[in-house]
Amino acid sequence: MDVGNLSKDLERISTETMADIVELRLREFFKKKSFKPGDALPKEMELVAALGVSRNVVREALSRLRMLGMIETRKKRGMLLARPDILGTFERVLDPLIIDEHILQDLFELRLVLEMGLADLLFLRKTDKDIAELEKIALNESHDGVKKFRVKNEIAFHGKLYEMTGNDTLKRFQVMLLPVFGYVTTMEKGEYTVGKTTHLDLVNILKTGTKEDFKAGMYAHLLPHFETLNKK
Amino acid sequence: MDVGNLSKDLERISTETMADIVELRLREFFKKKSFKPGDALPKEMELVAALGVSRNVVREALSRLRMLGMIETRKKRGMLLARPDILGTFERVLDPLIIDEHILQDLFELRLVLEMGLADLLFLRKTDKDIAELEKIALNESHDGVKKFRVKNEIAFHGKLYEMTGNDTLKRFQVMLLPVFGYVTTMEKGEYTVGKTTHLDLVNILKTGTKEDFKAGMYAHLLPHFETLNKK
DNA sequence: TAATAATATATGTACTACATAATTACTTTA
DNA sequence: TAAAGTAATTATGTAGTACATATATTATTA
Numbered sequence: 067m068d069v070g071n072l073s074k075d076l077e078r079i080s081t082e083t084m085a086d087i088v089e090l091r092l093r094e095f096f097k098k099k100s101f102k103p104g105d106a107l108p109k110e111m112e113l114v115a116a117l118g119v120s121r122n123v124v125r126e127a128l129s130r131l132r133m134l135g136m137i138e139t140r141k142k143r144g145m146l147l148a149r150p151d152i153l154g155t156f157e158r159v160l161d162p163l164i165i166d167e168h169i170l171q172d173l174f175e176l177r178l179v180l181e182m183g184l185a186d187l188l189f190l191r192k193t194d195k196d197i198a199e200l201e202k203i204a205l206n207e208s209h210d211g212v213k214k215f216r217v218k219n220e221i222a223f224h225g226k227l228y229e230m231t232g233n234d235t236l237k238r239f240q241v242m243l244l245p246v247f248g249y250v251t252t253m254e255k256g257e258y259t260v261g262k263t264t265h266l267d268l269v270n271i272l273k274t275g276t277k278e279d280f281k282a283g284m285y286a287h288l289l290p291h292f293e294t295l296n297k298k
Numbered sequence: 299m300d301v302g303n304l305s306k307d308l309e310r311i312s313t314e315t316m317a318d319i320v321e322l323r324l325r326e327f328f329k330k331k332s333f334k335p336g337d338a339l340p341k342e343m344e345l346v347a348a349l350g351v352s353r354n355v356v357r358e359a360l361s362r363l364r365m366l367g368m369i370e371t372r373k374k375r376g377m378l379l380a381r382p383d384i385l386g387t388f389e390r391v392l393d394p395l396i397i398d399e400h401i402l403q404d405l406f407e408l409r410l411v412l413e414m415g416l417a418d419l420l421f422l423r424k425t426d427k428d429i430a431e432l433e434k435i436a437l438n439e440s441h442d443g444v445k446k447f448r449v450k451n452e453i454a455f456h457g458k459l460y461e462m463t464g465n466d467t468l469k470r471f472q473v474m475l476l477p478v479f480g481y482v483t484t485m486e487k488g489e490y491t492v493g494k495t496t497h498l499d500l501v502n503i504l505k506t507g508t509k510e511d512f513k514a515g516m517y518a519h520l521l522p523h524f525e526t527l528n529k530k
Numbered sequence: 531t532a533a534t535a536a537t538a539t540a541t542g543t544a545c546t547a548c549a550t551a552a553t554t555a556c557t558t559t560a
Numbered sequence: 561t562a563a564a565g566t567a568a569t570t571a572t573g574t575a576g577t578a579c580a581t582a583t584a585t586t587a588t589t590a
Binding site for chain 1: 362365410465
Binding site for chain 1: 572573574575576581582583584585
């Protein structure tokens with residue numbers, strides 16, 4: 067018999083555990099019943115009875131949802147639907163040590179994309195106060211060769227840029243990507259090279275320049291990184 | 299006594315469960331021992347003995363890590379460290395129905411930032427074949443008033459753009475943000491307004507224009523969305 | 531009536547038992 | 561002796577019981 071077609075004819079044996087199934091069912095249930103954050107959920111024992119599985123299994127599934135912040139539990143009161151902390155869950159798996167090299171590279175590029183796209187939000191929401199603070203950061207930078215400080219400068223400056231967008235999620239996203247970013251940059255060949263446009267240049271563009279100036283400036287600033295990228 | 303200072307003096311009673319603690323300890327353990335994907339992990343009973351908690355608790359913690367794709371379990375063989383699917387976990391909590399309105403707005407802006415930042419990767423990696431496919435998508439668009447089709451066009455076109463960056467993570471990210479994006483756009487006041495630059499215009503820029511042209515074109519295309527944004 | 535105590539209830543933890551799958555060791559047979 | 565088949569072993573998966581603990585509700589008392 068043709069082995070190649072076998073996998074099409076024979077359905078893959080599901081290795082799903084009961085906890086997996088219950089987790090899924092609960093998600094569907096919450097959505098279907100259109101529970102809103104703060105609503106009380108059924109008790110564990112009610113779920114056990116309804117689903118026909120052991121309390122153990124139900125608790126494993128609930129434990130997962132609790133970790134994701136989708137539910138909260140209070141003794142006696144039972145469980146409540148909650149608002150998940152979307153980035154918090156992301157953070158949990160974002161460890162450069164465990165992540166695939168290929169994904170790391172993708173995330174590195176993702177950060178470049180983000181930084182290049184910041185300009186519009188930035189020019190919409192920048193304030194004189196912000197720019198003053200940013201300038202202070204840029205002026206305080208030490209320009210000796212110690213790598214540790216250089217990384218610190220980078221983080222402070224670019225972090226402030228994200229902050230200036232007034233988008234908390236974006237800011238947190240940046241914080242999360244920091245370790246990843248750091249990891250990849252150490253992989254880059256040769257010495258740390260600085261783009262022609264410095265942090266101070268960027269500050270000045272923010273003060274008097276246009277959005278387009280800023281986009282060009284940011285590109286020039288990140289150019290050393292862009293040059294490490296390769297085509298498909 | 300001053301109640302205001304009380305919370306500073308009295309440490310907050312931790313409501314962490316054993317499962318929370320064990321989860322954390324296991325993460326630290328894996329990192330400390332610098333396990334690599336594929337490595338065999340201790341058996342459940344060994345963890346039970348080492349941590350001094352019930353098997354139940356250990357299993358709840360393991361269940362969470364398993365959900366995140368950090369570990370895999372095979373009967374008899376035990377557990378293996380795995381490569382987590384970072385975006386998969388993200389997806390799990392990214393339901394517009396349970397996400398905070400404020401976060402939704404943030405994610406909407408995040409997507410705008412991404413699209414504005416695509417240009418550099420796009421011009422680095424675009425191929426004639428890609429552009430041809432993109433053009434086909436743009437040409438196939440129906441321009442009647444049916445909203446359903448318009449959304450479909452948007453998804454197909456912008457999705458292709460993400461794809462052309464050659465960055466799988468970015469592409470998946472876009473797919474994830476789609477429902478969120480759709481949700482927010484329906485919130486936008488008034489009728490669906492199209493930017494002055496059409497999809498076909500963008501295609502032509504990709505063909506013969508410069509990166510800067512494209513950035514300007516994309517901004518013009520997204521302008522209706524940008525105009526809904528407000529300052530801090 | 532207000533403060534206090536008792537009760538009920540739902541989650542958290544521990545423990546036991548057995549099912550199931552898969553590896554390993556052993557035995558049988560050609 | 562090698563291959564095939566069988567049994568033993570082992571680690572995870574599921575079920576169920578028991579009790580601890582915190583808290584909302586109810587009952588009691590001053």
